[in-house]
Amino acid sequence: EVQVVESGGGLVQPGGSLRLSCEGSGFTFSDHEMNWVRQAPGKGLEWVSHISSSGETKQYADSVKGRFTISRDNAKNLLYLQMNSLKAEDTAVYYCVRDGPILYDSSGYFFLYFDHWGQGTLVTVSS
Amino acid sequence: IVMTQTPLSSRVTLGQSASISCRSSQSLVHSDGNTYLSWLQQRPGQPPRLLIYKISNRLSGVPDRFSGSGAGTDFTLKISRVEAEDVGIYYCMQGTQFPRTFGGGTKVEIK
Numbered sequence: 166e167v168q169v170v171e172s173g174g175g176l177v178q179p180g181g182s183l184r185l186s187c188e189g190s191g192f193t194f195s196d197h198e199m200n201w202v203r204q205a206p207g208k209g210l211e212w213v214s215h216i217s218s219s220g221e222t223k224q225y226a227d228s229v230k231g232r233f234t235i236s237r238d239n240a241k242n243l244l245y246l247q248m249n250s251l252k253a254e255d256t257a258v259y260y261c262v263r264d265g266p267i268l269y270d271s272s273g274y275f276f277l278y279f280d281h282w283g284q285g286t287l288v289t290v291s292s
Numbered sequence: 293i294v295m296t297q298t299p300l301s302s303r304v305t306l307g308q309s310a311s312i313s314c315r316s317s318q319s320l321v322h323s324d325g326n327t328y329l330s331w332l333q334q335r336p337g338q339p340p341r342l343l344i345y346k347i348s349n350r351l352s353g354v355p356d357r358f359s360g361s362g363a364g365t366d367f368t369l370k371i372s373r374v375e376a377e378d379v380g381i382y383y384c385m386q387g388t389q390f391p392r393t394f395g396g397g398t399k400v401e402i403k
Contacts, residue, residue: 200392210332210340210383212392224390260339275326275346278387282339 167191167281169244169261174286181251185286187244187261195219195239198264200279201246203257203288213259214246229255251290258285293317293386297395305403310371312398314384319364321388328387331360331369334397335380343382344369376402 173185187199201213214235215224223235234247244261265277294317304310320327331344342351344360347367357372371378379402384395 209381209397210385210394212394215390215392226391272325275324276328276387277345278328278330278392279332279340279385280342280345280351282341285339 167263169263169281169283171259171261171283171286174259174288176289176291177251178292179251179253179290181290182247182249183251183288185246185248185259185261185288187246187283189242189244189263192263194242196266199235199237199244200262200264201235201244202260202262202279202282203255204260204285205254205257208257211257215264216244248288251288253290256288256290258287260285293320293389293393295384295386295393295395297382297384297398299398300396301399301401303401303403304371304374306376307373310374310378310400312369312371312382312384312400314362314367314369314395316365316367316386320386321364327363329360329362329367330385330387331358332383332385332394333378333380334383335377338380340383371400374400374402 168190171187177183200215216235220237232250236245261283262279263281265280296315298313302310320329329347332340333343334340343354348360359370361368381397381399383397
């Protein structure tokens with residue numbers, strides 16, 4: 166069974182740092198691109214960051230660029246999100262989300278995005 | 293790409309249908325020819341889960357009561373014969389280009 170499990174959330178003061186982790190199991194972690202998506206309390210979904218399967222390519226939302234860093238350790242099946250200079254508006258549940266495999270249909274190949282989500286870890290930024 | 297969903301909420305009688313619209317600010321046709329428009333469901337207290345990908349393809353295990361349609365910039369999720377377990381918030385999402393973006397969500401409730 167495919168699983169992604171986040172950890173590392175908690176209460177942190179404004180300006181502080183936190184590192185989130187996500188462990189993948191039940192699939193070949195190194196074959197999949199991964200994402201972080203967050204959801205502020207009572208709000209909608211916001212994509213935060215993406216990393217390629219090798220870790221070479223990274224993408225960030227403008228709201229976190231320069232403050233957050235995504236990385237992965239394929240030998241340990243782990244995804245990370247290093248969050249620095251945290252602000253109150255970063256308060257949210259952070260989800261680790263897998264991009265699915267490349268699939269094929271009558272039209273050719275295509276990518277399957279966001280096919281598995283973790284339960285999330287809550288990050289609260291407050292003094 | 294801005295994703296706009298309507299309505300914000302929908303109250304449906306059990307067994308009736310619900311329809312959710314999603315409009316993107318630009319075409320979602322990717323250079324590979326695919327349209328990466330997905331629909332996700334978030335039940336109360338649960339993480340989101342993928343229901344439909346590439347406009348109209350149901351993920352394995354998703355009931356056929358859920359159907360997606362559309363093209364270009366206009367898309368629709370239809371829930372036929374609504375059941376109690378369908379209560380939740382539904383989001384459209386585009387994966388055609390970064391940053392990936394979501395619609396604001398549509399809350400589906402039972403009358």
